[in-house]
Amino acid sequence: MHLEYFAVVSCALLLLSFPIVFSAMYKKLDAAERYMQYSTFIVGCRHTFRHSHFEGRPQRVFAMATVILIPGIIQRRGMVLVEDVEQIPRHLKYWMVIPTLVTCLSLIGITITGFLIEN
Amino acid sequence: MQGPYAFINDRSQPYPLLKQRLSLNPHVQTKFDILNQHIRNTVVLPGQLVIIGDSRTASCTVEEARLMSSAQNIKHALLAHSATDQFLIKNYDQLQKIMTYASIGVGSATSAWSKHLEEIEKTLQEIDGLHKQYLSKGTVAARGEFVVKRSTLFSRLESQLHGMARFGSGLKNEGSIKKMLGISSKSYWHHGEIRGYEETVKRVAKASQVLKKGTYIGIALDVGATALEITEACSTGREQACTQAKYVEGGKLVIGVGGASAGGTLGAVGGIGACAIVFGIPTAGAGALACAIIGGAAGGFALGKLGSNAGEWVGKVLYQAVED
Numbered sequence: 122m123h124l125e126y127f128a129v130v131s132c133a134l135l136l137l138s139f140p141i142v143f144s145a146m147y148k149k150l151d152a153a154e155r156y157m158q159y160s161t162f163i164v165g166c167r168h169t170f171r172h173s174h175f176e177g178r179p180q181r182v183f184a185m186a187t188v189i190l191i192p193g194i195i196q197r198r199g200m201v202l203v204e205d206v207e208q209i210p211r212h213l214k215y216w217m218v219i220p221t222l223v224t225c226l227s228l229i230g231i232t233i234t235g236f237l238i239e240n
Numbered sequence: 241m242q243g244p245y246a247f248i249n250d251r252s253q254p255y256p257l258l259k260q261r262l263s264l265n266p267h268v269q270t271k272f273d274i275l276n277q278h279i280r281n282t283v284v285l286p287g288q289l290v291i292i293g294d295s296r297t298a299s300c301t302v303e304e305a306r307l308m309s310s311a312q313n314i315k316h317a318l319l320a321h322s323a324t325d326q327f328l329i330k331n332y333d334q335l336q337k338i339m340t341y342a343s344i345g346v347g348s349a350t351s352a353w354s355k356h357l358e359e360i361e362k363t364l365q366e367i368d369g370l371h372k373q374y375l376s377k378g379t380v381a382a383r384g385e386f387v388v389k390r391s392t393l394f395s396r397l398e399s400q401l402h403g404m405a406r407f408g409s410g411l412k413n414e415g416s417i418k419k420m421l422g423i424s425s426k427s428y429w430h431h432g433e434i435r436g437y438e439e440t441v442k443r444v445a446k447a448s449q450v451l452k453k454g455t456y457i458g459i460a461l462d463v464g465a466t467a468l469e470i471t472e473a474c475s476t477g478r479e480q481a482c483t484q485a486k487y488v489e490g491g492k493l494v495i496g497v498g499g500a501s502a503g504g505t506l507g508a509v510g511g512i513g514a515c516a517i518v519f520g521i522p523t524a525g526a527g528a529l530a531c532a533i534i535g536g537a538a539g540g541f542a543l544g545k546l547g548s549n550a551g552e553w554v555g556k557v558l559y560q561a562v563e564d
Contacts, residue, residue, distance in 0.1 A: 125557045132495050132554045135502060135547075159390055161364055161522070164397070166512060169528050173508075183509040198517055199371030224502050228543055231499050235546025238553050 124237060131230025138224040146178035149216040153185050156209045162188055162200035186221035189214050244275075244304045245292045246311070249284045258284050268295050275304055278315045289314050363397045364522035484559050491555025492548045499547025500540045507539020508532040 157163040166184040170177025188195055192206040249258065255276075264272055271293040273280055279288055289311035294301055300308075370393065374386040474482035515521040515531035522528060 128550055128554050129557060132550060135495065135498050138502065159394055161367055162516065165528060169512065169532055179505045180509045183506055187513055194517060198520060199368035200516060224506060228502055231550045232546050234550040238549050
């Protein structure tokens with residue numbers, strides 16, 4: 122019974138993640154990326170995904186969230202500065218991180234459900 | 241200008257307008273019409289070859305005949321794969337890179353391309369070194385110096401990234417296809433390079449078509465398969481089986497496609513992130529693209545499959561809940 126709830130919630134989260142990601146990528150991404158113009162991680166991702174669907178904006182939202190969530194680790198490779206990340210306003214951070222986490226959680230849920238059903 | 245030349249048309253334009261723009265001598269104009277029979281009195285599409293004849297003679301030379309043959313082949317390749325829209329032109333470099341990784345475009349990567357990528361990677365490594373240097377010092381005085389050096393390195397990186405579009409065309413020219421196509425009729429190509437263009441257009445036109453349609457074909461096939469399953473269940477006459485199929489197959493489709501899309505996107509970023517953090521591969525360049533492709537493909541495939549399973553099961557659960 123618990124697995125059923127878990128699976129339904131995971132699938133619902135996945136469906137919910139699409140409008141949230143789209144809002145973030147068209148309403149807030151450009152503003153957030155302006156704070157990261159000296160990050161090789163963000164500049165590199167933007168360049169690499171520039172010809173993907175939607176100009177690579179979904180990927181760029183996820184890249185921004187990665188930088189916001191684990192700045193210390195990325196700084197070790199010299200791809201971002203923690204102090205640059207700290208300058209991003211809180212509401213923009215939420216706009217980048219929440220869609221990414223919702224997507225990740227839903228995918229984790231779906232992966233677990235998928236494996237459990239297969240077994 | 242001596243000898244025959246050719247250039248690539250950069251935008252859709254009527255043949256008379258193209259001819260007018262070239263401002264040819266009156267006696268060359270007749271020859272121009274003969275040489276460009278493949279585009280004569282049509283709308284000349286982007287990517288098509290336009291031939292400028294040898295002004296020294298009124299008769300056709302062997303070189304001009306070769307160019308005419310190349311122009312026909314290019315036209316055929318572009319039309320056969322419906323790749324005459326802006327997609328091919330806009331995505332030429334990216335397609336070329338993808339093809340290189342997919343081993344389709346073996347030999348199309350030039351040494352200039354590799355060298356250019358190395359230079360970008362070198363700049364990224366210098367930025368990395370600068371960061372380490374600054375972080376080890378951490379003083380206020382060091383910060384000022386760091387900011388200046390960082391903006392210098394980033395402006396260099398920016399110009400190099402812009403320059404990335406100039407290479408990778410697999411041709412021995414100084415500009416990208418985008419640039420060449422963008423600089424209008426004033427740019428002329430020597431016929432030696434046309435053969436390379438002809439070959440590349442054939443390959444890229446086909447690949448662009450496949451890549452552009454790939455996602456949609458995948459989704460269309462999934463939708464088609466779902467519709468078939470539902471139709472089959474409904475045609476057997478049992479209403480219960482028909483309703484169940486709608487829930488189960490619908491759930492399988494929505495979560496399968498949604499999962500593959502989200503998984504592919506996250507996988508691509510994850511691929512670049514993992515390569516950069518674990519192996520120190522620069523986030524722009526050949527290595528990054530390879531990581532993105534591998535990560536995206538793996539994520540899309542895995543989540544598509546698991547999503548289908550989960551969606552199918554959730555469909556069953558929902559059906560049972562509705563039935564109860």
